[in-house]
Every structure is written in structure tokens, then in C-alpha cells.
Amino acid sequence: MTHSVENAMAVMTRTARWSHWETLFWLASLALLPIFPNKALLFSQIAIMGLFALSLDLILGYAGIVSLGHAAFFGIGAYAAGLMAKHGLGDPTLGLLAAATGAALIGFVTSFLLLRGSDLTRLMVTLGIALMLFEAANRFASITGGADGLQGMMVKPVLGLFSFDLYGRTAYLYSLTILFLLLILARRIVYSPFGLSLRAVKANSLRAGAIGISSATRLVAIYTISAAYSGVAGALSAQTTQLVSLDVLDFHRSADVMLVLVIGGVGWLYGGIIGAIIFSLMQDWLAGITPQYWEFWIGLVLVVLVLVGHGRLQSYARMMIDAITQKGRVTRPDQRGTS
């Protein structure tokens, strides 16, 4: 008995181990700043999108909840941070906290709607909530500024020390730091016993229930956490761009983030970040050719991804990573249910 527990713990420690390529990845992301000092604004956008996609990964990759309305929490976070900055509470950390709390609260309340019903019902409910929030932001234009966006945000320096510059260098370092910290936290969460039980629920909630894992509490918990993550992403976006408009709640944002995550790979935390990098490069390139019809290409990518099979594409990519790092010790993501 104790032997098997030790065994399980050994497996968990091994899969959760910080690998070399991760160190390399974060060092490289820091090194980007001195190499391309003019692209800092773009990089900070990528970091924010990566965080947003990471939050979707928490529910989609680890709990199997297909959400079509994740922009709801991004939007709540953005408006929370934006409104605070507008009304004199421009401290970024405070804004992040408020955004996370607000989004988590809404996430917690709405998560109960997701417990019943099928994928289709969940899809509907998430989409419905996002649309309701969009509608609300549109109606209360006196508070949110409606389609024109929030006017007059004053964001104070980060920690009172580093003020935001025009080139977005502070913005990038700030976003990157938050992304890094939250990724570490997400690692802790998904490699903990709680994270494992989540996967059990995702794989087969009936059996998980039979061995004493209550799927309801776990889904509520992870959905709330994910909402808070999205809220932080939204707040970062509001603070670094000093801009919040109805766009943050748009349906497109929910669909885009799903595409970002699927490009990078569902269910291994880094998928969102890598997807964000690829997505941004693609956007940069394609939007240069046909700026108006960028949507078409998003659609095409989605269709091709599904027809080819995103799981298959990513397993090739991972085989390459394995080959490069040579040891088979790379944290191998869970592939079940993604293809």
C-alpha cells in the first residue's frame, strides 16, 4: 500500500519536474527585449494572449469544458482594471487583484450552470453569459463608454517604481512577469493531486465519482480559477494598452482564444503561449496581405487543423522537441480527448 503511494508520488514528481527547455524558453523570452526593442508592444500583447489562452487551457485541457464565451472573464477583468484606473485607483497591482476577484466571482456564480447537461448545454451557457455581458456593457455606456471605449484611464507605475513607456518595454516585462508567476501557479495546480483528479473527471466523470472524486466541486474550483486568470489577462491588456472597449467582450475574442490554444496544443500549459506566438506571427503576416479578410484565414486554419487533426500535428512537434532535448524527460502532455 505505502509502496504504491510512493510510486504515485514519484510519478507525479517526475512529470511535474521543471525541464531544461522551460528554463531556456523563459530566458529566450527575456532576451527578446534587448534583441527587438521596438517590438516590445507586440510581445506584451503576445504574453497577454498567452495568459488568456492558458486560462482556457485550465478548463478545456484539464477539465474538458468547451467554452465559447471565455471572453466574458477577459472583459470583466479589463473593465475592472480600466474603471479603477479611470477613477483614481491606477495602481496596476491593485487593478490586477480587483480584476481577478471580479472575474473569479462571476466565474464562481456561473460555474454552477455548467454542472448539469452536456457539452452542448455548456457551450450555450458560456456563450449566453458572454453575450449577456456584452449586451450589458453596451447598455450601460455611461459607465463603460460603450462602443467608444473607456476614456481617461490613468495607470500608475508598476509597484510605484516602473512607469509605462511609449515603447511598451515596461509593459512587456510586467506582462511577462505576471504570465511567468501565473504559469508557475498553474503548474502547481495541475500537477497537484487536485489536478490529477481533474483529469480523472475529464476522462470519465462516472468512474471518477465511483472512486470518490466529486466532479462538481472540482469543476467549480477550476472554472473559478480559470475565470480569475482570464480576468488578470484582461486587466493586463487594459493597463498596458490604456484602452478598453466593447471589443474585449466580443465573440471573436472567445473564438480566437480557442484557436490560439488549439494551435499550441490543448492540455500542457505551454500550448496557449506557443499558440499566441504562432497566432500573432500569422496575424502579422496575413493581415499584411488582406487586412480586411483576416477572418477568412482564421477560419481556414481552424478547418485545416481539424481535418488534419491537431493532436497529430502536435505530436510531431513534440517528437521534434524530444529529439532536440534527446532525453525522454520532457513533460509529456496528456493527449486524451484532444483529437
Next chain:
Amino acid sequence: MVTILFDGIAYGMLLFVLACGLTVTMGLMNFINLSHGAFALAGGYVTAALTQKAGLPFLLCLPLAFLFSAVLGMLAEKLLYRRLYQRSHLDQVLFTIGIVFMTVAAVDYLIGSQQQSIHLPDWLRGRLDLLGGSIGVYRLFIIVLCGVLALAIQWLLSHTRFGSQLRASVDDPRVARGLGIPVNQVFAVTFALGCGLAGLGGALGADLLGMDPTFPIKFMIYFLIVVTVGGTSGIMGTFFAALLLGIADVAGKYYVPQIGAFVIYALMVAVLILRPQGLFTRGGSR
């Protein structure tokens, strides 16, 4: 009051015709299809083009819109959608959203983003005074036509050989196949019919709902609400859900315009909390 009720019914009837194909693919075959609106868009655009450019009479355009969307749906099913029936819901969502985005951008590119108008014949314009309210003739026309269609679909499902084959295929595809029912063909025909009806709905609704390239995204939520609220009991559930939604939406926008679209979302959430499987369910494998 009568006018609002009447407008709501007309709106609901339209939603029914638009969404009833989706009931079968999504509600019964368990295939999440978010691209249904694209076929409605096709129907609406064909009608607009035929009435405006070719000058064909409106009534003749309706069956043409149906045919066009049905053929389009049949091709799409054969080439694309069929591969996705067995895939995960995530894949289905991604794929069909992709189709929607492509349609929207392609229509925008090829035809332009302006709203399409349909040339209605004179006898469909104007209003009637009936039961103390003023009623649009075109809306009356929609109600009658869609009502007849609803009855015809119900009859098709419950009283024909094809209908029983479809019900069998949906209930248990394996057993149905074992009994010699060509399940794939039945699904293909159903899909095509559903798309055709969507096209017809698009043609009829272009004047009321507005037809521009973003139509599939704007009305996606409405179709989804109709299907989920209607449940899986078959076509009648969808019918009542569509009517309920239509009336609630029109009445909500009229009486409490400040909260606008909230009425239907609130209605949807309420129904899904109370009855997660939809208003009308039936026992069985799903």
C-alpha cells in the same frame, strides 16, 4: 398587444424554419454544428440576387433558395461534415466556427458588406386591421407558410417511411444499420433537407431579420437557444421553443427596450437551469 403577439409569432415561425434542420443534426445526431446560419445566408443571398438582378418573382425564388441551400448542404455533408460525426465536440465546434468565419469573410469579399434587400411583390406589402391590431401582410404570409411547413415536417417525421428510418437511425445507429437502414444516406438527406429549410428561412427572413454577411454569427445564438430549449423530443419541441423565443424577444424589445436582448438570455438560462435537457424530452438512448 395583438400586433406584438403577431409579430412575435411570425418571428418565432421564422426561427423554427431556420433552426429545425439543426434540431435533427445537433439535438438528435449529437453533432455540434455552429455553421447552420451559413446555409440560411446562402438562401437569403440567392433570393436577393434572383429578385434584384434576374427579376424573378419572389414566390418562385423561395423554392430555388431551398434547392440551392439543400444542394450546398448535401455537398458540404458529403465532403466535410460526415468526417466529423465521430469526432470530439471540441473538433466539431472548431471546425464549424471555422466554416462560419470563412463564409462571413468570403461573402464580404465577393458581394460586399451591405445589407441585402429583397424585392417583395406588392400584394405582400401593406398592413391589415385584424382583431383590433394592425398586422403586416408579409408577416401573415410567413405565419401561414411556416405553419404549413411545420405540419408537413411533422407528418414527414411521424407518418412516412423516411421519418421512421430517421427516428430509428437517431435512436440507435448500429441497430438501425443492422436492420438494413442506410443510416449514412438517411443522415445525408436529413442534413440536406435541414440546410434547405435554413435557406428557405433565410429567404423568407431576409426582409425581417436583415441579411448581411454577419448573419450566421448574429443568429447563431438564436438557433442554439431554439435547439437546446426545444430539447430532443423531436420537431414539436423546437416549434414551441421557437415560438416562445420569438414572442419573448419581440415583447421584450417592445416593453422593456432598456434591457433588450437580456429577456431571451434570461429565459434561456432559466429553462436550462430548470430543465437542462430542454423543455420537451423523451426517454431513450440520448
